[in-house]
Amino acid sequence: xxxxxxxxxxxxxxxxxxxxxxxxxxxxxxxxxxxxxxxxxxxxxxxxxxxxxxxxxxxxxxxxxxxxxxxxxxxxxxxxxxxxxxxxxxxxxxxxxxxxxxxxxxxxxxxxxxxxxxxxxxxxxxxxxxxxxxxxxxxxxxxxxxxxxxxxxxxxxxxxxxxxxxxxxxxxxxxxxxxxxxxxxxxxxxxxxxxxxxxxxxxxxxxxxxxxxxxxxxxxxxxxxxxxxxxxxxxxxxxxxxxxxxxxxxxxxxxxxxxxxxxxxxxxxxxxxxxxxxxxxxxxxxxxxxxxxxxxxxxxxxxxxxxxxxxxxxxxxxxxxxxxxxxxxxxxxxxxxxxxxxxxxxxxxxxxxxxxxxxxxxxxxxxxxxxxx
Amino acid sequence: xxxxxxxxxxxxxxxxxxxxxxxxxxxxxxxxxxxxxxxxxxxxxxxxxxxxxxxxxxxxxxxxxxxxxxxxxxxxxxxxxxxxxxxxxxxxxxxxxxxxxxxxxxxxxxxxxxxxxxxxxxxxxxxxxxxxxxxxxxxxxxxxxxxxxxxxxxxxxxxxxxxxxxxxxxxxxxxxxxxxxxxxxxxxxxxxxxxxxxxxxxxxxxxxxxxxxxxxxxxxxxxxxxxxxxxxxxxxxxxxxxxxxxxxxxxxxxxxxxxxxxxxxxxxxxxxxxxxxxxxxxxxxxxxxxxxxxxxxxxxxxxxxxxxxxxxxxxxxxxxxxxxxxxxxxxxxxxxxxxxxxxxxxxxxxxxxxxxxxxxxxxxxxxxxxxxxxxxxxxxxxxxxxx
Numbered sequence: 001x002x003x004x005x006x007x008x009x010x011x012x013x014x015x016x017x018x019x020x021x022x023x024x025x026x027x028x029x030x031x032x033x034x035x036x037x038x039x040x041x042x043x044x045x046x047x048x049x050x051x052x053x054x055x056x057x058x059x060x061x062x063x064x065x066x067x068x069x070x071x072x073x074x075x076x077x078x079x080x081x082x083x084x085x086x087x088x089x090x091x092x093x094x095x096x097x098x099x100x101x102x103x104x105x106x107x108x109x110x111x112x113x114x115x116x117x118x119x120x121x122x123x124x125x126x127x128x129x130x131x132x133x134x135x136x137x138x139x140x141x142x143x144x145x146x147x148x149x150x151x152x153x154x155x156x157x158x159x160x161x162x163x164x165x166x167x168x169x170x171x172x173x174x175x176x177x178x179x180x181x182x183x184x185x186x187x188x189x190x191x192x193x194x195x196x197x198x199x200x201x202x203x204x205x206x207x208x209x210x211x212x213x214x215x216x217x218x219x220x221x222x223x224x225x226x227x228x229x230x231x232x233x234x235x236x237x238x239x240x241x242x243x244x245x246x247x248x249x250x251x252x253x254x255x256x257x258x259x260x261x262x263x264x265x266x267x268x269x270x271x272x273x274x275x276x277x278x279x280x281x282x283x284x285x286x287x288x289x290x291x292x293x294x295x296x297x298x299x300x301x302x303x304x305x306x307x308x309x310x311x312x313x314x315x316x317x318x319x320x321x322x323x324x325x326x327x328x329x330x331x332x333x334x335x336x337x338x339x340x341x342x343x344x345x346x347x348x349x350x351x352x353x354x355x356x357x358x359x360x361x362x363x364x365x366x367x368x369x370x371x372x373x
Numbered sequence: 374x375x376x377x378x379x380x381x382x383x384x385x386x387x388x389x390x391x392x393x394x395x396x397x398x399x400x401x402x403x404x405x406x407x408x409x410x411x412x413x414x415x416x417x418x419x420x421x422x423x424x425x426x427x428x429x430x431x432x433x434x435x436x437x438x439x440x441x442x443x444x445x446x447x448x449x450x451x452x453x454x455x456x457x458x459x460x461x462x463x464x465x466x467x468x469x470x471x472x473x474x475x476x477x478x479x480x481x482x483x484x485x486x487x488x489x490x491x492x493x494x495x496x497x498x499x500x501x502x503x504x505x506x507x508x509x510x511x512x513x514x515x516x517x518x519x520x521x522x523x524x525x526x527x528x529x530x531x532x533x534x535x536x537x538x539x540x541x542x543x544x545x546x547x548x549x550x551x552x553x554x555x556x557x558x559x560x561x562x563x564x565x566x567x568x569x570x571x572x573x574x575x576x577x578x579x580x581x582x583x584x585x586x587x588x589x590x591x592x593x594x595x596x597x598x599x600x601x602x603x604x605x606x607x608x609x610x611x612x613x614x615x616x617x618x619x620x621x622x623x624x625x626x627x628x629x630x631x632x633x634x635x636x637x638x639x640x641x642x643x644x645x646x647x648x649x650x651x652x653x654x655x656x657x658x659x660x661x662x663x664x665x666x667x668x669x670x671x672x673x674x675x676x677x678x679x680x681x682x683x684x685x686x687x688x689x690x691x692x693x694x695x696x697x698x699x700x701x702x703x704x705x706x707x708x709x710x711x712x713x714x715x716x717x718x719x720x721x722x723x724x725x726x727x728x729x730x731x732x733x734x735x736x737x738x739x740x741x742x743x744x745x746x747x748x749x750x751x752x753x754x755x756x757x758x759x760x
Contacts, residue, residue, distance in 0.1 A: 001382065001446065002375045003678045009374075069374050253758050273754035280753060281692050288671035289664075295376045311664040364653075367660040370636070371650050 003291070005069065012055075012066060013073035019050060020081035026341050032084055038201040039084045039162060048117030053091040056232075058099060061111045068232065072239040072294040079243025082344055084200055086120055086159035088240065093233040094121035097167050100225040101179055101218035110165070121165040123229065124154040124205045134230055134357065135223060137177055139207065141170035147213040148172075150180060153206055158355075160203040161193045167218070168207065169226060179222040186210055198351035199344075227302060234309050234356050235290075235297035238316055241352040242283075242290045245320060248327045248345040249279050255331055255342075272330060279323045286319035307369050310362040317359030320349040376671060378450070386450050393458040396423055405459040408728050410582070414497065414539045417461045421494035424463070430492040431468050438476055438484075439492050445677045449621070456626025464536070467491040467498035471544045474561070474614050478602040483563070487542075499537035501545035501564075501588060502611070504530060509748050511546070512555040512608065516590065518547035518562065520597070525549075525562065527570075527593040533742070534586040538575055540566045543588070550605050561607035563599045570594070580734040581720075615744070622690050623673045623697035628666050631704040635659060638711045649711055662703045669696050688756035691749035698739035698746065709733045 005013070024043065032040045047053055055070050057063020064070070071092060078087055095114050098107065098121070113119035129136040139152025150170050160166065164184055172178040182189060188210035191203040253276060256267035266272055289312040296308035324346045328335035335342050353359060378386065401416045403409075424430045432448045434440020443451065456462070463469070472491050475484050490496045507513040516529025527547060537543060543564050550558030564571075570593035575583040601610055639649035639659065649655050676689045709716045709729040716730045740746040754760045 001378050001674055001678060003675050004682075005374060253760065256760065267760040270751065270754075273758075273760050274747065274750040276758055276760065277750040277753035280758060281696055284672050284675075284692060285665065285668040285696065288668045288675060291374065291376060291675075292667070292671055295374065311667055314661075315664050315668050363657055363660055363664075366664060367653065367656045370656055370660055370663070371640075 005073065009066075009069055009073055012070050013077060015050060016052060016074050016077035017080070019046070020077055020083070024081050024083060026082075026344075029082055029084070033199050037162065038195065038199070039086065039159075043083075044085050044117045044120075047085065047087065047091075048115060051115075052087070053095075053117050054115035056092055056095045056099065057111050057115055061099070061107055063111065063115055068235055068294045068297050071232075071236050072290065075236045075239030076243040076246075079240035079245075079348070080247045082244065082341075082348055086122065086162055088233065088236055089122045089159040090114065090120045090163070092236045093123045093229060094163075094165075094167055096232050097123055097179060097218070097225065097229045100229060101220040101222060103219055106181070106218065119165060120159070120163045121167060122157055122159050122163040123169070123233075124157045124160060124166045125169045125226065125230070126155055126157065127153060128155060131357070131361070135177065135226065137169050137171050139168065139170040141172050141178055141180060141217075144211065147211060147215075148178075148180060148217065150182070150207050150210045150212065153204065155204055156194070156196065156202050157205050158196070158200055158202045160191055160205055161201050166205065168205070169222065177222045177226065179218045179226065180212055181216050181218060182207075182210060182212055186212065196351055197354070198348040200351075224302075228298075230356075231297045231305055231309050234313060235293040237352065237356055238290045238293045238312055241316055241320055241349060242286055244345045244348045244352070245283055245286055245323050248342060248349070249276070249283055249323055251342055251345070252276065252279070252327045252330050255334075259332075266330075275326055275330065279326050282319040282322050286316045286323075289315045303369065307366060310357075310365040310369075313357065314359050314362040314366060317353045317362070320352050321359075324349040376674070378446075382446060382450065385447055386454060389451050389454045390458075392427065392429075393454060393460060396427065397458060397460050398423075401461060402459045405461055408732060410584075413461070413536070417464050418494040418497070420461050421463060421468075425493050430494075431472065433469065434472065434476070438472075438488050445681050446674075449625075449673070449677055452621040453626035453629070456624070457630050459630070464497065466500050466535075466544075467496065470500065470614050471498055471563070474544075474601060474610050477613060478610050480598075482598075483601070487563070496541040497536075497539045499534055499540035499543045499566075501531040501534060501537075501543045503533045505532055508533070509745055511611070512559070514546055514548060514559065516545070516547050518549050518560060518595070520549070521594075523597050524594045525560075525597060525600075527562075527564075527590040527595060529590050531588045531590075532576075532585075534573075534588050535584060537566075537586045537588060538573055538583065542566060544601075546607055546611055549607075556608040558605050559607040559611070560604050561601040561610045562595055563601065564593070564595050568593050568595065578735065579737075580731040582731075582735065623669055623693035624701055625666070625670050625673055625697070628669075628697070628700050628704060631701065631708070632659075632663060632666060635704055635708050635711070638708060642711050642713075655707075655710075658707060662700060662707065665696070666700050669693070669700060672696070688752050691744075691752045691756075694743065695740075695746045695749050695753075701739055702736050705729070705733045705736045 051064055052074055054063040055066040055074060059065040098110055110119060127138055129138050141148045141150045152170060166182045168180045168182050169177055170180060188208045190206040193203045196202050256272060257265050259266050292308050293312035296305050299305040327342055328346050331342050334340050337343060401420060404412060404416060429441055431440040432443050432451050436442040468491060472488060475487055502511060504514045504516060518525040518527050543566055545562050545564055546559050547562055548558055549560040570591040572589040574587045576585050576587055577583060636650060642649040644652045673693055712729055718727050719730055
């Protein structure tokens with residue numbers, strides 16, 4: 001048992017934090033939010049220069065190969081800074097899908113461009129049916145003369161409007177899923193952009209008679225790989241959520257020390273102290289579960305992985321809700337304003353709860369393995 | 374970062390497991406498994422003697438006093454495995470509470486006399502801290518100790534004294550000065566329970582058991598040489614003592630054992646053509662507590678790891694105490710609920726008390742004793758959050 005981080009890992013965290021504090025303070029972040037695209041190309045390129053977009057690219061492909069722990073630490077910093085750029089979508093999830101499934105030629109074509117930030121890819125996977133079962137894909141791909149024809153609807157795909165490349169999952173047989181690389185300007189592909197509750201840009205993706213060549217399909221067993229990619233993504237999402245939880249608790253404690261009512265800082269009142277002690281306990285339990293998710297997300301045994309990740313998501317979802325709600329409450333009216341960062345962390349945490357299967361879904365998944373075991 | 378035990382830690386765990394499988398007498402294991410405390414004194418003492426013979430009588434003591442010299446991780450593994458194997462918990466009052474105080478502040482004579490006897494289970498120790506009116510506000514204690522030559526003369530009353538009905542010795546906080554700040558007039562005395570003037574009266578608890586006592590002191594004469602350290606400095610020693618006994622504060626082993634029992638019970642209990650374990654509502658409640666226990670286990674290991682690296686101040690133990698006791702209470706509540714209306718049976722015709730309901734009642738104490746969970750939240754707010 002060892003809870004320390006290597007020097008390289010610690011450096012990764014420090015570097016990302018320093019970058020965010022220098023380049024991405026709260027005011028800047030809100031300017032990005034209010035911009036037309038809702039993210040910053042300049043920041044994105046800078047992240048690429050720092051090597052952060054190559055974390056999940058293996059060293060033999062010219063990447064950093066920082067693994068789940070490195071990704072977790074960068075995720076922590078991104079959650080702390082409430083970054084709006086597609087780090088999780090492109091540099092973690094889509095990159096991982098390509099690493100696991102792409103041919104040598106596709107890797108060469110995409111990985112360097114992903115590492116520099118020149119190429120942004122997203123995995124378009126979630127549908128109405130995947131809410132219950134992450135591999136319940138209804139989008140269909142059928143063979144035609146020289147390739148595939150794809151039809152279906154994908155819901156709330158984070159950062160799809162920014163992507164050059166969409167990796168679309170589609171059913172190719174009763175019990176088989178394929179993953180298809182589709183350029184953003186393909187005929188028949190339509191995006192319905194939206195802004196998510198945590199003010200990131202996303203889109204519903206409609207595919208109507210989209211034709212792609214035979215080489216658009218990524219090889220390998222997409223069903224197995226998809227679950228692995230989703231699990232690695234979930235661990236990274238947990239890390240971002242933890243960063244946000246930690247920040248919102250710190251902000252709440254600072255506020256309760258400075259806000260005076262009835263002649264005393266509100267932090268001196270026992271009722272509120274106990275609330276914050278409870279928030280801390282939720283936070284520490286969440287940290288432990290984020291560690292668990294990180295250390296298990298690459299476990300080759302899918303059942304052990306499933307149990308650990310569902311446990312983590314369920315507990316962290318509850319922690320996110322408790323900490324978020326109490327933080328707004330303890331800030332009083334100020335917690336309701338857009339001006340204070342607390343409301344922004346609150347919404348990011350709410351999005352965390354709703355994404356990737358909500359708390360109930362993961363509790364349910366975990367419950368099912370109780371009896372199976 | 375590696376959440377799993379390393380090879381050496383796993384080898385140590387296997388060694389402990391093997392020892393428990395062979396050395397723990399079946400009848401003790403069986404009684405502990407059934408929560409039968411009818412032989413509790415003998416069971417605890419006999420087990421302590423077996424541990425002592427193995428050289429494991431005091432996991433947390435340094436080797437020079439007869440301890441094992443184990444790391445915090447090894448102590449944690451040992452206690453967890455003991456609980457999982459249904460071994461009786463060691464009597465904390467001797468091994469974990471008064472012994473560290475003796476080692477740090479006791480005179481050489483006190484150390485030489487008492488420590489080997491604690492290790493060999495020759496003496497049963499109990500604690501005399503709380504009084505009527507001074508529980509969480511311990512410094513308000515009133516029991517008087519007046520100096521008369523080489524002796525103190527004690528008058529007053531202690532309450533919530535755990536298992537003192539069996540005790541040979543009691544360590545007490547007494548008031549030797551009432552003039553200044555309440556904390557400054559307290560002394561720490563070791564008292565032979567056979568001393569004339571001591572009366573022990575068991576307090577019947579809500580579950581019908583007798584595990585705590587009231588103790589009256591009526592002109593009890595105690596040699597001054599039985600005082601630990603200096604007169605009026607007892608608060609320092611008491612605080613030191615409270616800072617100890619923390620390796621197992623979260624009770625991970627005991628909770629894992631009770632979780633396994635809960636699942637067995639639920640799998641054996643029919644419900645709507647299936648079992649309670651298959652009932653989505655009830656199983657979700659089990660899942661919830663299992664997830665929290667998993668998180669607490671990792672949190673506990675993080676605290677141990679930080680402590681070994683001398684990083685953790687100590688108030689983290691409050692967190693482990695609160696969550697650990699909440700989880701134990703929830704597990705006992707769910708065990709009771711598996712029984713449904715059968716849980717109403719409190720004593721059956723044979724007079725045997727049904728375990729689950731009585732345990733549920735008994736375990737309400739967990740969030741009250743050892744510094745109530747509200748006091749622990751105060752500690753977290755003040756010591757960790759700096760409020």
